[in-house]
Amino acid sequence: MGVFSKIKSTLSKTASFLTFGLSNAITKKKLDEDTIENIKEVLILSGIDVDTSSKIISEISKKRFDKESSVDDVKNLISLSIQSIITPLTTTLEKKGSPYVIMLVGINGTGKTSTAGKIGNFFSKQGHKVLIAACDTFRAAAQEQMEIIAKRAHCSVILAQKEKQDPSSIVFEAMDHAIKNDFDILILDTAGRIHSNSNLMDQLKKHVKVLKKLNDHAPHECILIADALTGSNLMKQTEAFKETIGLNGLIMTKLDSSSKGGILVSIASKYKLKIYGIGTGEKIDDFIPLNPKEFADAIVGLDT
Numbered sequence: 133m134g135v136f137s138k139i140k141s142t143l144s145k146t147a148s149f150l151t152f153g154l155s156n157a158i159t160k161k162k163l164d165e166d167t168i169e170n171i172k173e174v175l176i177l178s179g180i181d182v183d184t185s186s187k188i189i190s191e192i193s194k195k196r197f198d199k200e201s202s203v204d205d206v207k208n209l210i211s212l213s214i215q216s217i218i219t220p221l222t223t224t225l226e227k228k229g230s231p232y233v234i235m236l237v238g239i240n241g242t243g244k245t246s247t248a249g250k251i252g253n254f255f256s257k258q259g260h261k262v263l264i265a266a267c268d269t270f271r272a273a274a275q276e277q278m279e280i281i282a283k284r285a286h287c288s289v290i291l292a293q294k295e296k297q298d299p300s301s302i303v304f305e306a307m308d309h310a311i312k313n314d315f316d317i318l319i320l321d322t323a324g325r326i327h328s329n330s331n332l333m334d335q336l337k338k339h340v341k342v343l344k345k346l347n348d349h350a351p352h353e354c355i356l357i358a359d360a361l362t363g364s365n366l367m368k369q370t371e372a373f374k375e376t377i378g379l380n381g382l383i384m385t386k387l388d389s390s391s392k393g394g395i396l397v398s399i400a401s402k403y404k405l406k407i408y409g410i411g412t413g414e415k416i417d418d419f420i421p422l423n424p425k426e427f428a429d430a431i432v433g434l435d436t
């Protein structure tokens with residue numbers, strides 16, 4: 133499957149939702165105030181927050197108010213607005229340090245372990261030497277899960293040596309091992325934590341402190357793994373992780389299962405996070421960097 137068709141199938145639930153909603157909202161020939169208000173409601177229901185929806189709506193009003201407009205005309209304008217919002221935020225993962233240290237954080241079950249494997253696979257396919265550290269010592273099966281996934285991704289792995297080991301000690305061991313053994317990439321799979329638990333959030337600060345003892349620039353990337361099925365609570369989570377640890381990026385998972393894929397646009401723009409890619413399923417290859425035009429066209433269900 134080509135990358136565009138992969139994005140299209142990943143976003144098909146949101147695209148169907150938007151297509152259905154817009155077809156119901158646009159019943160008159162010309163766009164009047166009521167129709168525009170209905171379009172805004174559809175955008176909000178697709179996961180785009182109120183402020184961002186208002187911005188998109190004001191663009192549509194400027195260009196099409198009182199003019200004859202089809203569903204596809206409106207979809208095109210929504211796509212252009214989304215592109216202008218996400219283009220400055222979209223980037224690809226590229227090795228920028230040695231080792232290039234990527235820390236994955238997020239609440240429980242968002243897809244951190246799976247994404248560690250997917251990113252490891254992404255880099256190992258480019259010929260990089262990749263080490264993944266299983267820093268989750270809370271969830272019983274996490275260590276074994278990481279070991280299996282790392283093997284599938286052709287990456288080396290550092291596991292806990294004993295039960296309930298201090299996760300920061302695994303961070304230290306992994307960083308030390310990566311430096312001494314010339315690894316190109318180090319991916320830290322941290323334990324899931326509820327953003328309102330200050331002890332667990334403080335533990336992330338300790339991870340960073342430990343890394344900085346060995347390399348002042350690490351972690352080079354601190355990426356929130358955000359679950360598209362979370363809904364509006366994702367705003368609070370993002371805020372908390374950003375405040376505690378200074379997130380700089382975002383990877384959204386489970387867009388393939390959600391009809392509210394617009395949440396990606398909201399989170400990235402509100403918190404100025406770089407979008408490194410999206411999860412497109414449960415397999416090791418199910419990670420793709422984002423192309424803003426392809427994403428925006430796919431989310432509104434435009435065939436380009």
Ligand SMILES: Nc1nc2c(ncn2[C@@H]2O[C@H](COP(=O)(O)OP(=O)(O)OP(=O)(O)O)[C@@H](O)[C@H]2O)c(=O)[nH]1
Pocket residue numbers: 238239240241242243244245246247268271274323324325384385386387388389410411412413414418
């Ligand atoms: N459909 C779909 N499922 C995903 C995606 N990413 C992860 N998953 C699934 O989500 C579930 C949780 O993934 P994990 O990687 O174990 O999540 P985690 O964040 O490491 O979990 P904790 O360590 O408990 O916080 C698994 O069943 C994954 O297969 C995705 O992009 N799409």
